[in-house]
Structures are given as C-alpha cells and as structure tokens.
Amino acid sequence: MSLLQINNLNVRFGDAHAVPVVDGLDLAVDAGEILAIVGESGSGKSVTMMALMGLIDAPGRITADSLTFDGTDMLKLSGRQRRKVVGKDIAMVFQDPMTALNPSYTVGFQIEEVLRQHLGLKGKAARQRALELLKKVEIPAAESRLDAYPHQLSGGMSQRVAIAMAIAGEPKLLIADEPTTALDVTIQAQIMELLVNLQKERNMALILITHDLAVVAETARRVCVMYAGQAVEVGQVPELFDVPAHPYSEALLAAIPEHSIGAERLATLPGIVPGRYDRPDGCLLSPRCPYVQDNCRRQRPPLDPQAHSLVRCFYPLNQEVA
Amino acid sequence: MTSPIPKSVTPASPVDQSLLYPSPYKEFWHAFAQNKGAVMGLAFMCLVVFCALFAPWVAPHDPSEQYRDFLLTPPVWLEGGTWQFILGTDELGRDLLSRLIQGARLSLLIGLSSVVMSLIPGILLGLLAGFFPNFIGPSIMRLMDVMLALPSLLLAVAIVAILGPGLINTVIAIAIVSLPSYVRLTRAAVMGELNRDYVTAARLAGASLPRLMFVTVLPNCMAPLIVQATLSFSSAILDAAALGFLGLGVQPPTPEWGTMLASARDYIERAWWVVSLPGLTILLSVLAINLMGDGLRDALDPKLKNAA
Amino acid sequence: MLSFIARRLGLLIPTFFGITLLTFALIRLIPGDPVEVMMGERRVDPEMHAQAMERLGLNKPLPVQYLDYVGKLAKGDLGESLRTRESVWSEFLTLFPATLELAFAALLFAGIVGLLAGVIAALKRGSLFDHGVMGISLAGYSMPIFWWGLILIMFFSVSLGWTPVSGRIDLLYDIEPKTGFMLIDTLLSDEEGAFKDAVMHLILPAIVLGTIPLAVIARMTRSSMLEVLREDYIRTARAKGLSPARVVFVHGLRNALIPVLTVFGLQVGTLLAGAVLTETIFSWPGIGKWLIEAIGARDYPVVQNGILLIACLVILVNFVVDILYGLANPRIRHQR
Numbered sequence: 005m006s007l008l009q010i011n012n013l014n015v016r017f018g019d020a021h022a023v024p025v026v027d028g029l030d031l032a033v034d035a036g037e038i039l040a041i042v043g044e045s046g047s048g049k050s051v052t053m054m055a056l057m058g059l060i061d062a063p064g065r066i067t068a069d070s071l072t073f074d075g076t077d078m079l080k081l082s083g084r085q086r087r088k089v090v091g092k093d094i095a096m097v098f099q100d101p102m103t104a105l106n107p108s109y110t111v112g113f114q115i116e117e118v119l120r121q122h123l124g125l126k127g128k129a130a131r132q133r134a135l136e137l138l139k140k141v142e143i144p145a146a147e148s149r150l151d152a153y154p155h156q157l158s159g160g161m162s163q164r165v166a167i168a169m170a171i172a173g174e175p176k177l178l179i180a181d182e183p184t185t186a187l188d189v190t191i192q193a194q195i196m197e198l199l200v201n202l203q204k205e206r207n208m209a210l211i212l213i214t215h216d217l218a219v220v221a222e223t224a225r226r227v228c229v230m231y232a233g234q235a236v237e238v239g240q241v242p243e244l245f246d247v248p249a250h251p252y253s254e255a256l257l258a259a260i261p262e263h264s265i266g267a268e269r270l271a272t273l274p275g276i277v278p279g280r281y282d283r284p285d286g287c288l289l290s291p292r293c294p295y296v297q298d299n300c301r302r303q304r305p306p307l308d309p310q311a312h313s314l315v316r317c318f319y320p321l322n323q324e325v326a
Numbered sequence: 327m328t329s330p331i332p333k334s335v336t337p338a339s340p341v342d343q344s345l346l347y348p349s350p351y352k353e354f355w356h357a358f359a360q361n362k363g364a365v366m367g368l369a370f371m372c373l374v375v376f377c378a379l380f381a382p383w384v385a386p387h388d389p390s391e392q393y394r395d396f397l398l399t400p401p402v403w404l405e406g407g408t409w410q411f412i413l414g415t416d417e418l419g420r421d422l423l424s425r426l427i428q429g430a431r432l433s434l435l436i437g438l439s440s441v442v443m444s445l446i447p448g449i450l451l452g453l454l455a456g457f458f459p460n461f462i463g464p465s466i467m468r469l470m471d472v473m474l475a476l477p478s479l480l481l482a483v484a485i486v487a488i489l490g491p492g493l494i495n496t497v498i499a500i501a502i503v504s505l506p507s508y509v510r511l512t513r514a515a516v517m518g519e520l521n522r523d524y525v526t527a528a529r530l531a532g533a534s535l536p537r538l539m540f541v542t543v544l545p546n547c548m549a550p551l552i553v554q555a556t557l558s559f560s561s562a563i564l565d566a567a568a569l570g571f572l573g574l575g576v577q578p579p580t581p582e583w584g585t586m587l588a589s590a591r592d593y594i595e596r597a598w599w600v601v602s603l604p605g606l607t608i609l610l611s612v613l614a615i616n617l618m619g620d621g622l623r624d625a626l627d628p629k630l631k632n633a634a
Numbered sequence: 635m636l637s638f639i640a641r642r643l644g645l646l647i648p649t650f651f652g653i654t655l656l657t658f659a660l661i662r663l664i665p666g667d668p669v670e671v672m673m674g675e676r677r678v679d680p681e682m683h684a685q686a687m688e689r690l691g692l693n694k695p696l697p698v699q700y701l702d703y704v705g706k707l708a709k710g711d712l713g714e715s716l717r718t719r720e721s722v723w724s725e726f727l728t729l730f731p732a733t734l735e736l737a738f739a740a741l742l743f744a745g746i747v748g749l750l751a752g753v754i755a756a757l758k759r760g761s762l763f764d765h766g767v768m769g770i771s772l773a774g775y776s777m778p779i780f781w782w783g784l785i786l787i788m789f790f791s792v793s794l795g796w797t798p799v800s801g802r803i804d805l806l807y808d809i810e811p812k813t814g815f816m817l818i819d820t821l822l823s824d825e826e827g828a829f830k831d832a833v834m835h836l837i838l839p840a841i842v843l844g845t846i847p848l849a850v851i852a853r854m855t856r857s858s859m860l861e862v863l864r865e866d867y868i869r870t871a872r873a874k875g876l877s878p879a880r881v882v883f884v885h886g887l888r889n890a891l892i893p894v895l896t897v898f899g900l901q902v903g904t905l906l907a908g909a910v911l912t913e914t915i916f917s918w919p920g921i922g923k924w925l926i927e928a929i930g931a932r933d934y935p936v937v938q939n940g941i942l943l944i945a946c947l948v949i950l951v952n953f954v955v956d957i958l959y960g961l962a963n964p965r966i967r968h969q970r
Binding site for chain 3: 468469471472473475476477478479480483484486487488560564567568571572573574584587590591594595598601602604605608609612613616617
C-alpha cells in the first residue's frame with residue numbers, strides 16, 4: 005500500500021465553475037521512495053502539496069476521490085486532527101529560505117516549537133535535540149547558531165534550518181518545494197546532497213518539486229510530469245528521460261539548453277499553457293502538440309499504464325522499445 | 327493561402343488617440359471615482375464650498391443678528407422649534423444655521439490660507455534641503471526636527487500666545503506648525519528623484535539650477551504633496567477649532583465653529599443643539615476631507631496604500 | 635545593544651538644545667517691553683526698570699542671555715510663576731502626575747481596544763466588523779476631541795448621571811497626595827468609596843483623550859496584521875502544524891506589532907496636545923490646563939518653561955520608544 009495516495013484531486017479558486025489549478029491529479033508515493041514532480045510555473049505542482057498540507061484557504065476548494073496518507077483520509081480530518089499530522093508525519097520545506105523563517109525569533113526557538121508541539125519536548129531536552137538537528141543538517145558552529153536570528157544567516161544556512169525544522173518531527177514524508185531555486189549554484193548541490201542523505205538515513209519518502217531536470221535525473225527514482233494541473237506522465241527515472249512517452253515530456257527534455265547545442269534556436273513548443281479562458285475540451289496539450297490527432301481535441305485522455313510509465317495520451321511515443 | 331498584403335496599408339479611419347490613451351486627468355478621475363467614500367467626501371466638500379462662496383445668499387439670516395424673542399430656540403424637528411430657525415438659535419438668539427454657513431467660510435479660508443502659506447515655503451525649503459545635502463540640508467532638517475519635537479497643537483498655542491489671539495494669527499500659527507511635514511516630504515521625494523536618469527540627463531543638457539528644481543524635479547514630487555496638503559487642510563480646520571475653543575483663536579462673536587463651541591459649554595443641559603451641531607459640522611467636514619485625501623492617495627500612487 | 639542606545643542618545647542632545655533655543659526665542663519675540671513682559675507689570679517706573687534690566691540680564695547681548703538661560707536651566711532654575719510666585723518646576727511636579735495618570739489611562743484604553751479591534755478586523759477582513767472598525771476609526775481621528783468630550787459629558791454625566799462632570803475626585807473626600815496619582819492615593823487612604831469615585835472621574839476623560847490614539851492604533855494594527863499574515867513565515871508556521879491561535883498571536887502579532895509600536899510612540903505627542911483640550915473640558919488639574927491658563931493670564935515664565943518641559947517630555951518618550959523598537963525588531967538592533 006502506498007504511503008500517499010492521491011486520486012482525482014481538484015483544486016479551484018472560486019466557485020465550482022472556476023478554472024481548476026489542479027485538474028484531476030493522480031499520484032502515489034511509497035514509503036521511502038524519492039518522487040520528483042516537474043513542470044512549468046503554474047502547472048499546479050506546489051498547489052497540490054499545499055492542498056495535502058491543508059494550507060489552501062478560501063476561496064480555494066479542494067475535492068478528490070481520495071487523498072490518503074498512511075491510511076488516513078486527509079480530507080475528512082478536522083483542523084485539530086490534521087495539525088497532529090502536519091509538521092510531524094508530513095513536513096514541507098519551501099522555496100525561499102530568507103523569508104520562510106520568522107525574523108523576530110531565534111533559530112532555536114523556531115525549531116524547539118516543532119519539538120514541543122509534536123514530540124512533547126521541553127526546556128533543556130528540547131534545546132539539546134534542536135542542537136542535534138542543527139548538527140545533522142551540517143550547520144557549522146551549531147551551538148552559537150541556536151540563538152541567532154534568521155537575518156544573521158545566509159541563504160544556504162537558512163534553508164538548512166528550514167530542513168532541520170522539517171525533520172524535527174521525524175516525518176514519514178518530506179516535501180521539498182523547489183528547495184534550491186533561490187540559492188547559489190554551489191550551495192544547491194550541497195543542499196540536494198543533504199536532502200538525499202537524510203532521506204536515505206531515515207527512510208523518509210521525499211517528494212521533490214522542481215523544474216530542474218538535471219536534479220531529477222540525479223536524485224529521484226520516479227518522476228511525475230505535470231502540465232496545466234494534470235499529471236501527464238509518471239515513470240521511472242532513467243527510462244522517462246531516455247524514452248519519454250508523453251509529447252510534453254519529450255518537449256521538456258528537448259528544451260534543455262544542452263540538447264540544442266549547435267542549433268540556432270532553443271527547441272520549444274509553440275503556444276502557451278492554457279489559462280482561464282482557453283481551456284480545451286480535449287487533451288490540454290492538444291493546441292500545441294506536434295502529434296495531435298482529431299480525437300485528441302475532443303476527449304480527455306485518461307492516465308493509463310503503458311510500456312514504461314503511466315501516460316495521459318491516446319498516442320504515447322516510444323512504445324516500441326521494450 | 328491568405329490574400330497578399332496590400333502594398334500600402336492605410337487605416338479605414340484615423341484612430342482617436344484619446345480613446346486609446348486616456349489623459350492623465352481622465353485616468354486619475356477614473357481611479358478616484360472607484361472609491362465611493364472619496365466621492366461622497368468630494369460631494370460634501372462641494373456643498374461646503376458652495377455654502378462658503380455664497381454664504382450671504384444661502385444663509386437665511388444675518389449670522390450676527392440677535393433675535394431677542396427667540397433665545398435658545400430648539401431646531402425645527404423638536405418641540406418649540408420653528409421653520410424660521412431650522413437648526414435653532416443660540417444663547418443670544420442668533421440663527422444657528424446662518425452662523426454655521428458663515429463658519430464654513432471661515433474654516434475654508436483658514437484651511438486654504440494656512441496650506442498655501444506653509445506649502446510654498448515648505449516646498450522651497452524641501453527643495454533646498456534635497457539639492458544641497460551637505461550643509462544646508464541637515465541644518466534645515468535639524469530645525470524641522472526641533473519644530474516637530476513639540477506636538478502641533480502646543481506649538482500653535484505657543485505661537486498664538488506670543489502673537490495674540492485672532493483670525494490672522496491663527497492662520498500664521500497653523501501655517502508654521504504644518505511647515506515641517508511639507509519640508510520633510512519634499513526633501514524625501516526630491517532625494518528620491520535626484521538619483522534618476524532624467525535628472526542627470528537634464529543636468530548634462532545644461533539646465534540651470536532653478537530650472538532643475540522647479541521644472542524638472544518638482545512636478546514629479548507633487549503626488550505625496552497633494553495628499554499631504556489635503557490632510558493638512560483637515561488638520562488646519564481641527565486646530566483652528568481647537569484654538570477657537572481655547573479662546574486663543576478666532577474671537578467671538580465671529581462664528582468660527584470651534585469658537586461657537588466654547589460659548590456653548592454652559593448650555594449642555596439646556597440646549598444640546600448649540601453644542602452638538604457646530605461640532606458635527608467640524609466632524610463631517612474633516613471626515614469628508616480625509617476621505618477625499620484617502621481617495622487621492624490611492625488614485626495618485628497605489629503604492630502608498632496600506633495593505634487593505 | 636548599548637551602542638544602539640548610545641547612538642540614539644547622541645541624536646537627542648542637539649534636539650534638546652534646539653528646543654531651548656526655541657523657547658528662549660519664544661519669549662524674546664513677544665511684542666512689547668521685555669521687562670513688562672517678564673515681570674507681568676505695566677508702567678514700571680524708570681528706576682525700577684533699569685534695576686530690572688540689570689537683574690534680568692536684559693542689557694547683555696542676546697547670545698550671552700541665551701547662555702544665562704541655559705545655565706539657569708542646568709541648575710534647575712526655571713523661574714517663578716507670576717501669579718502664584720511658586721517655582722515653575724515645583725508647580726510642574728505637582729501637576730504632572732495628574733496628566734500622567736490621565737495619559738496612562740487613555741493609552742491603556744486606546745492600546746487594548748485598538749489592538750483587539752485591529753487584530754479581529756484583520757482576521758475577519760471584509761466583514762461588517764471590519765468595515766465598522768475602519769469607519770469608526772476614520773471618524774475617530776476626524777473629530778474635534780473637545781466636542782467629543784462635551785457630547786460624552788452631555789450623554790453620560792448630564793442625561794444618565796453615570797459619571798461626574800469634572801475634576802479628579804469629589805470634594806467630599808480629603809485625600810493626601812502621597813504619590814500624586816489619585817488612583818493610588820485613594821487606595822492608600824482609608825476613605826471609603828474614594829477609589830471608586832476616583833475611577834469614575836477618570837473614565838470619561840480617559841476615553842476622550844484616548845479616542846484619537848485608539849483610531850490610529852486600530853487602523854495601523856489592522857493593516858500591519860494583514861501584511862504580516864501574507865508573509866512566507868506564516869505559511870511555514872502553519873506547515874509546522876501549529877494551532878491557528880499560535881500562528882496568529884505568536885508568529886503574526888509579534889511582527890505586526892513592530893510598526894504599531896512606532897505609532898504608539900508618536901501618539902504621545904497627540905496625547906499631550908489632547909491633554910490640553912481634555913483637561914480644559916473636564917477641569918482636570920494637569921499641566922495642560924496649567925499651560926492654557928498661564929497663556930491666558932500672560933504668565934510668561936510658566937509659558938516659556940512649561941513648553942520647554944513638555945517638549946522635553948515628548949523627546950524623552952520618543953527616545954524610549956526608539957529603544958523599545960530596537961528591542962522588538964532584532965534587525966534594527968544589529969544594523970548601523
């Protein structure tokens with residue numbers, strides 16, 4: 005049984021007729037595995053995870069056939085019940101570490117908060133554990149950092165603190181939403197390595213949201229490609245890159261600058277992601293897809309298992325290769 | 327395939343530019359009109375201005391005429407009231423409505439003159455402080471800081487204490503008291519603009535200092551100044567009323583709204599309208615101006631708006 | 635932290651001297667013969683006039699006179715009231731606690747009600763409560779507070795008879811002024827019902843004086859809270875599974891309060907100005923009323939040094955607020 009099972013998740017902002025930001029998403033994550041979610045800005049990657057964490061406020065509405073974590077239906081939980089899970093069994097690290105920490109409280113205070121809330125630790129015990137956590141995320145001079153304020157830390161260090169706060173509750177699932185996008189390139193590699201090590205050590209499931217395909221190739225076992233609020237392909241890591249089945253996955257890979265060396269222009273799909281007023285009745289990629297057929301425009305393809313992956317396409321590519 | 331593009335492309339009819347690019351005034355009005363409170367404020371102020379301009383014709387009676395037979399008459403909607411004196415009369419039998427209308431004249435006069443009297447030197451000093459940040463600037467700002475160290479009403483009271491009571495001294499006192507805000511604002515705006523490229527370009531083109539100050543930089547600093555001017559206007563009315571109330575401002579029998587309240591104090595029990603109505607007009611006028619000021623600020627520079 | 639305080643103190647000194655210059659100039663600018671002005675008498679005969687000139691140092695050059703003035707201030711000599719012949723300083727000390735008590739009560743009222751209203755308005759943004767709070771606060775700083783005081787007196791004191799009309803305490807009670815704070819003194823004395831009476835006398839003036847600060851604080855809290863609730867660290871706090879109350883009050887309010895603090899401090903100036911009006915309406919025996927009466931009576935030593943004292947008070951409070959702000963906002967502390 006999967007640790008996390010999402011079936012037909014829809015998130016809308018506004019009434020029932022508003023354009024869905026997440027449109028019939030299916031996703032599953034097993035305990036201890038690393039899943040990457042890739043897609044353009046606005047594809048719904050972050051919103052999906054925020055919906056899981058209960059961070060979507062009115063006028064957002066969430067509906068799903070199931071949104072199950074560790075056997076519990078997250079949608080049916082009351083606020084108080086959800087808060088027992090969030091921050092403890094499921095934790096999240098956000099994109100911009102410089103604004104993710106409260107500037108008025110010390111690092112130690114913010115970590116100890118999680119320890120007090122979820123593990124019942126207080127006083128010296130909490131401080132001791134917070135210190136251990138800081139050391140675990142490889143912050144130098146951890147002792148003195150406990151009493152530091154966020155504005156005294158660099159971006160990389162702040163992100164380490166954020167990670168420490170996230171793992172403080174010993175989560176079964178850690179969600180990292182573009183954790184390195186706001187950091188320097190050299191720090192990026194360090195943070196990614198840290199995340200992968202922590203994951204291995206604690207056998208946490210890790211959902212990595214990113215638009216950096218290189219990072220995906222190096223760290224994830226499975227990857228989910230999202231487009232316009234839907235999962236369009238879910239597959240294993242080397243296979244999806246080698247033999248992408250969905251035209252959008254192919255286009256994503258083709259758009260990597262290294263693949264266009266020697267060419268005059270970067271390879272891109274014409275057109276833009278459908279917005280509020282131009283959502284197609286059929287496949288959401290149909291206005292732009294180079295392989296489009298007539299029935300693509302009329303019907304929405306389901307997410308079906310194909311040769312190597314789950315693909316949302318009537319005419320998946322690269323199916324001959326066994 | 328599509329038809330060949332014609333060699334010369336001429337539009338069917340000339341496009342009306344004013345429809346495509348609304349003038350700054352239209353744009354401003356459109357933004358301003360969105361704020362219902364501001365529009366209501368504007369409407370009320372138009373009423374007040376109208377009363378002020380046409381006071382002698384609008385007022386039913388002469389504000390200083392005393393009707394000995396009608397001392398402390400209640401307003402028309404109460405028992406004992408009469409349509410002759412719609413809002414009643416005061417302790418000397420003078421028609422309250424006429425006095426309030428006359429008072430509008432005074433308040434607007436005080437507001438307008440004090441704003442003008444402090445805006446002009448304020449802008450000048452602010453420009454000087456911004457353009458000469460080495461010695462002149464800090465000296466001016468220190469002086470302003472000292473003036474701001476005292477609460478505005480107290481400073482006004484002190485100035486009136488020296489100069490003596492009366493209408494003109496009230497205006498002077500309020501003007502002096504409002505000065506520091508304009509200087510500070512202008513200086514801040516000027517220093518912000520001085521870094522911009524268009525100023526450098528003007529300098530390189532050989533613009534003289536006065537031209538730089540007044541033609542190049544100043545027009546771009548006007549937005550916050552206009553907003554401050556409206557707010558100063560409302561403070562001026564409040565301060566003038568306060569001075570009048572304390573007996574230090576406009577002297578009776580001149581019907582300034584605050585002065586009217588001072589003499590009304592003794593009649594709280596017997597004739598509440600003599601107390602309530604002048605204060606109510608002050609409240610409504612100041613409220614209207616503040617609403618307008620909020621609307622102006624939002625329309626002129628949305629960035630100044632609080633998170634709302 | 636200490637260097638921060640030292641820096642702020644450094645800024646204080648020039649401002650203080652500026653104020654003394656201002657008050658010095660104030661009196662010299664009064665039209666008329668300076669001796670008559672200073673002594674409060676008319677038609678001093680020539681011999682006495684010359685003596686007075688000598689004694690008051692009026693024939694020395696102005697800068698020297700200024701230095702004399704500052705010298706006297708440094709020694710604590712602020713002159714004598716022309717009316718009571720009491721030292722200005724001792725009169726100030728006697729009357730100041732009354733104003734302080736009133737200002738404190740007003741600030742307490744404004745702070746508690748304003749903060750609560752602002753926070754709730756921000757949490758229930760767009761609701762009737764929110765619009766109500768915004769509307770009332772707009773009215774609050776648009777109204778002349780002396781009128782507001784009269785209206786409240788009309789309603790609560792005259793019509794309903796719930797509160798007394800003026801003064802700090804009923805004349806029936808004989809309270810020994812041990813601290814100068816009526817609330818404390820009545821508790822210390824053994825007169826029955828005195829404390830309650832003092833409280834009743836304090837309520838209406840405190841509400842009137844606190845109205846404008848209330849309006850400003852409510853508005854400021856609301857907009858500050860709205861901004862803070864949008865910040866990323868609030869999202870982080872919620873992702874940590876913290877209770878909504880904790881998110882709002884520990885994480886949100888703490889940061890939202892920072893700009894509100896500055897506003898709080900700025901209100902001191904408004905309070906002192908308002909005290910002048912409020913004390914006049916309620917016949918509250920504080921320094922505001924003292925100053926106004928002195929002006930009316932042309933008691934210039936009181937006017938001059940009373941203004942000086944009040945200005946120093948405002949500067950001092952602004953200084954303390956600055957320091958508190960530094961304490962509250964760690965970023966400012968560590969900056970230049």
